Amino acid sequence: MKHQHPLSIGSNTLLLLADKAIYWPQQQALLLADAHFGKAAAYRALGQPVPQGTTSHNLQRLNQLLSTYPTQKIIFLGDFLHAPKSHAPATLQALRLWRAQHAAIACVLVRGNHDHSAGDPPADLNIATVDEPYLLGDFALQHLPISHPTHHVLAGHIHPVFRLQGKARQRLTLPCFHHQPGITLLPAFGAFTGGYAVEHHADSQVYVTDGDCVWPITAAS
Numbered sequence: 001m002k003h004q005h006p007l008s009i010g011s012n013t014l015l016l017l018a019d020k021a022i023y024w025p026q027q028q029a030l031l032l033a034d035a036h037f038g039k040a041a042a043y044r045a046l047g048q049p050v051p052q053g054t055t056s057h058n059l060q061r062l063n064q065l066l067s068t069y070p071t072q073k074i075i076f077l078g079d080f081l082h083a084p085k086s087h088a089p090a091t092l093q094a095l096r097l098w099r100a101q102h103a104a105i106a107c108v109l110v111r112g113n114h115d116h117s118a119g120d121p122p123a124d125l126n127i128a129t130v131d132e133p134y135l136l137g138d139f140a141l142q143h144l145p146i147s148h149p150t151h152h153v154l155a156g157h158i159h160p161v162f163r164l165q166g167k168a169r170q171r172l173t174l175p176c177f178h179h180q181p182g183i184t185l186l187p188a189f190g191a192f193t194g195g196y197a198v199e200h201h202a203d204s205q206v207y208v209t210d211g212d213c214v215w216p217i218t219a220a221s
Contacts, residue, residue, distance in 0.1 A: 005207055005214045007179060009152050010138050015069075016177045016207050018214040019061050020187045022154065023069045027137065030065060033077035033156025034188035036114065038091040054191055055091050059098045061191075071105055075134070077156045077186060078112020078143025080121055092122060099125050110134045112143030112157060147182045159188035161195030162208050162217060173197070177214075179205040 004015040004023070015023040021032040037055050065071075081091075099107075107127040109115065121127045133140035133148055140151035147153060162176040175187035178198045187209065188195065200206050206217040 002213050002215065005216065007177075007184070007205075007207075009184070012138055014184075016209075016214050017065065017069075018209045018212055019065060020175055020189050020209060020211075021065060022177075022186060023065075023071075028070055028072040029136075030069060030071045030074045031077060031141070031154060031186065032062075032074070032189040033143070033186040034079045034112070034159055034190055035076060036079055036081075036188070036190035037095060038081050038088060038118075055094050058189065058191055059094060061189075063098070063101075066102060066105070073106045073108065074102075075136075075141055076107070076109045076127075077141060077154065078110055078132075079114040079156070079190075080109050080112075080127070081115065081118040095121070095125060099127075108134065110141050110143055115143075145183050145185055153183040154186065155183060156186045156188065158185065158196040158198075159194060160185045160198045161187070162200070162206050163197050164208070164217075174208040174210055176209065176217075177207040179207070 003018045007014045007016055012026060017023055021030055023030055035058060037058065109121065109127050109129045110132050111129055120129045132142040132144065135151055138152060140148035140153045142153055142155040143157050145153065145155040145157060160176050160178045161173050164172040164174065175195060176198065177187060178185040181203055200217060207214055208217055
């Protein structure tokens with residue numbers, strides 16, 4: 001299985017990871033967007049019968065990435081917590097245990113629209129919070145996919161997915177990375193999220209992932 005796919009942007013080579021994140025080797029940085037920790041807890045608080053354990057599952061996936069890629073910094077591209085009710089005790093306890101395991105890794109949250117309503121992570125998680133754009137090297141790290149005048153944008157927000165068309169009425173919708181001039185979109189890292197279907201254009205590249213493999217899509221796919 002091909003768990004990663006290189007993407008060259010200027011003098012940088014980013015690794016698009018099958019588990020819906022980006023690894024930036026030059027910075028030893030792991031980038032992920034739209035984790036939406038505590039989303040299920042927020043829905044349960046509203047009386048919706050949604051599954052438990054999504055935060056723990058997402059953190060296990062993140063742990064696996066950290067065990068694979070040497071990481072000095074994790075940058076969350078917005079929507080770390082889903083809503084005010086995501087500050088549920090079980091959710092925060094899981095996050096605190098995870099953070100204690102990785103205390104030496106710097107964490108930065110570029111605030112997204114859900115962060116403005118949910119509030120910043122608790123101070124004891126030791127996650128620095130900044131407004132967009134967060135400029136690092138050649139990139140503008142953002143939540144919203146809005147172009148930047150001098151830097152290539154890495155962003156999330158829309159939870160991009162791509163619809164693969166098979167024979168007859170067969171269709172498969174998968175999370176994807178969407179690379180365009182000036183902007184590269186990351187799929188939502190959170191497992192309990194929806195998606196917005198993007199289209200393949202002549203000046204764009206689409207890389208889909210099924211969680212185990214990531215591969216480029218040609219215009220004819």
